[in-house]
Amino acid sequence: MTHDVAVLGGGPAGMAAATEAASHGARTVLLEESPLPGGQVYRALPPGYAGPADADRRAGDALRAALAASGADLRTGCRVWGLGGGPLVPQGAAAAPFTLSALGHDGVPFTITTRALVLCTGTHERIIPFPGWTLPGVIGLAAATILLKVQGVLPGRRIVVAGAGPLLYAVAAKVLAGGGQVAAVVDAATHGEWLRALPALAARPDLLAQGAAWRTRLLAAGVPVIHGAHVTAADGDGVLGRVRVGDRAIDADALCIGHGLVPATEATRTYRARHEHRPQDGGWVPVLDGRQRTSVPLLYAAGDGAGVRGAAAAPAAGRVAARAALDDLGLAHAGSQDAALDRARRAGAAMARMMALRPAMVEAIPPETIVCRCEGVTRAAIDAAAADGAVTINQLKHFTRCGMGPCQGRMCGEAAGALLAAAHGVPIGAVGFATGRIPLRPVPMEAILGAFDYADIPVPAAAPI
């Protein structure tokens, strides 16, 4: 069966997109890696768990309930690794329906064929490397949020929270609420940067009030907040023991650190959609029209994967994408966009600007520090490759294996691109992005091959000499 609309990624954008498409009668399927839809911010608790009331989870529950009632086919716990069809056809052939190859939650492979594809692949965290960042006990801010809000686990007893953006204060407040100790908050942003973000945040008084509550809680607990500063090193004996901020050494058994969010564009890159580098949106993003259409016909992107604007802005964007797909398929005449979208996007944009890559931090990475932790590639190796003539990210991969490990450059790509650009004195956009390739995620060979036997390979008759 060919679906009308497939949605890849069950976060707020994907849940809303699938709900919108299915409720207009389109044959709709939603594919999600986690056991339950929700995404990172609206993530559901594990089955059988109950936790403190949480506004994000309530927002997620509403989206989950609407999705369940919409009639969309929901495939959770599945790993989508293969993309085909669409423009990925032999040269000269007409565009085909999109195909998605996946492993089900039961390990059984399946394929989805769809006329339209809405990509809601979300975002992952940017951590700019520093000496000691590979020590166990150093964890992302978004990762800490999942531990604290979903798993109900403190990352440590005495925790340093560092990096940029509103997650800093969210994580610090959750640590305190969970009974942990925050040794310090190290905020890359200065007071001035926060002040300049305020007018845009005023469009979302709810977020502003939440931010103020977090700050008040830290103040009451006497947590030192160091502004305009960076973690310069982490050290310890096998696991984290100390965090260094310039001359200060702070004892800690966990460091939660993040320097912003990066849109997950592997699917739009694989489909060869046009992209542009927009630091204020998180980095490389697919070029979209006003209705979330990519440059590839019937391929749409919405939510943070199309440019970081936050969970609050994502459902509206997902609905806009779904309506564009319904229009383009001739299934419905959809209305115009949500009024709330622009306001949510404005507040999201102010936060995204604060979380944009800071080139000075990348410049400060010492030569011996590992940048690509999958392949163990240091800054010195990247600089050497640049000196040897690597100009683009793809060339850097060939020279060094940077970005070729199991994470496929998701963790190191941003820093590597910035280092390469700095070495050549060009803007980051000039070094390009890694060509999108399948598999999108590591997948066991046996799952791809099935019951493979060499005897099954059809051998064509030998060509006449």
Added chain:
Amino acid sequence: MDQRIAAFSRPAAVTITVRGRPVVAHPGESLAAALVAAGLWRFGEGDDPARPRTAVCMMGVCQQCLLRVDGRLVQACLTPVAAGQVVTPA
């Protein structure tokens, strides 16, 4: 040591085996969270002691938390705890 937050209620604890030692965990929580809760941040040595296996992203992206559960290679952050699992380094 248990770093679980008391305000959460969970299914009754079970025992898993981590590198030959019993570890108390709760069904449904991620294996990565269970190890962090037990203070076991270092999941394995990997290919290089300078970049050992550990939890980093908790959302299935970074591939640093690889472990073997009953011999099968998994991402600890995406794998729910179940009673009796035998966890070894990858």
